[in-house]
Amino acid sequence: MLFKQFDLNYDRPAATKTETGMSKHGQRVLITLRKMIANGELPPGERVAEIPIAERLGVSRTPVRIAFRTLEQEGLLRKGDRRGYTVRAITPTEIADAIEVRGVLEGLAARLASERGISLPARSHLIECLSTGDALFSKGFLTDEDMEIYHDFNMRFHNTIIEASRNIAIEDALSRNDHLPFASVSSIAFNRDDMTGEFRRFNFSHMQHHIIFDAIDNGQGARAEALMREHANAALRYTQILGPTQDMPDNFTVIEREDTA
Amino acid sequence: MLFKQFDLNYDRPAATKTETGMSKHGQRVLITLRKMIANGELPPGERVAEIPIAERLGVSRTPVRIAFRTLEQEGLLRKGDRRGYTVRAITPTEIADAIEVRGVLEGLAARLASERGISLPARSHLIECLSTGDALFSKGFLTDEDMEIYHDFNMRFHNTIIEASRNIAIEDALSRNDHLPFASVSSIAFNRDDMTGEFRRFNFSHMQHHIIFDAIDNGQGARAEALMREHANAALRYTQILGPTQDMPDNFTVIEREDTA
DNA sequence: CGTAATCAAATTGGATCCAATTTGGCAAGA
């Protein structure tokens, strides 16, 4: 099964701003379904009907129907010709595709931020993210807790640049990708059995943050864009890990932030 | 009012592949609402409630609720903090933003198509599009009918390249932008009072198609990407036309293709 | 034995009903 062994932390405070209008109930259904698709509880290609899902989640068909539409929009469900939805197969290729798209979109954001200039608050926010990272890596090693911290400021760093682009369409376009598991900045995975290797990897990623900021801060749009594009590949590690079998070794930990959009 | 005077042809055969699961009824509600938002019948910022809309469209609240969710996903409605939806203001800036995003996405598609190589059928399809255009412009002038033809093969040209990229995520990301009026390839506008000017403009656009194809066909990824990005600005004309008043002169005609996704 | 037709079961979409939450106004008291 796909991503069966993943240990997704879906029980975290949401960091989104687009509060979809359903009350707690509908939200929970949507999030639960996303989770079930992501961890393979609903296998790819499986046909999902409203009634069984509704019974399984202990709600009526109405919130399930709404959720299905949303999940279709997000690309996690595909609609059959005549009736019924099927779980869309999320292959490593598709994740790689989504990451490539994220690369160009965030690259655009970085370029626009460079060209248009960033606000003072955004600038200091970015610098703060960089400092936090510097402090983290100056120790020479990383703990699990550090990974949480990294995950947090990494997300803020990226989001700040996207906002600084002052192009709403970028955020909109990204919000779709972010529903695909492991394609968004809001999820990082690391190998507990090779923390020194991971230290080097994330340190490199952090160094990229530094030079991206440098480019943006100096108005070097093309440089910022190219760097950010390349930086997106930092996440591409998943697909290397997953490889052809699409199974994840147990010693990997995934930090994910749930998304309510 | 926003885009009030636009003469959108929404009554055309749908060209989409993602058939959203609603029966005719729900489809109609969704399309009607899109139309009402696009042509300003529902002014930007206006609060839309379920009951009045349902009564106005002669259906129950259920299909309206579903449609609201979809429209929120598409970015045409924004959800209030506590309750209710409001029509999102679609400013020229937002359209320009969306077009910029489309540029980088289609640019990515063009690059990938170049790098991975296009299939023989796709290649001949592109060539066919180019020939059709050549025949059109060789006359030295354009009629209204020609515009329809142009619109048609222009869309096919772009879609073929997107498919040729073999990156599903691009199509997914674009499908959101395409709901914003005038941000997608499926809509073109032209000024009937200046058909010679329009001839030159669309001819230029068609020439861009030629060199984009040349780049792709020769595996020149970076060139194809840059050209396609620039080509996206061909549509940017709307925002120039609209200007600050956001009103469209009567002598403009818009060809739009309705989208059922 | 194969094919076609009809009927039943399942599934989905729409409408209506009910509950919960919010908003807004009106009134009472400081």
Next chain:
DNA sequence: TCTTGCCAAATTGGATCCAATTTGATTACG
């Protein structure tokens, strides 16, 4: 007169009911 509290109206989400469409299966006929 201003503020506060309470109540009513409105709005939204969920559940259930009903109709329409589709699937599939069984049976009958060639």
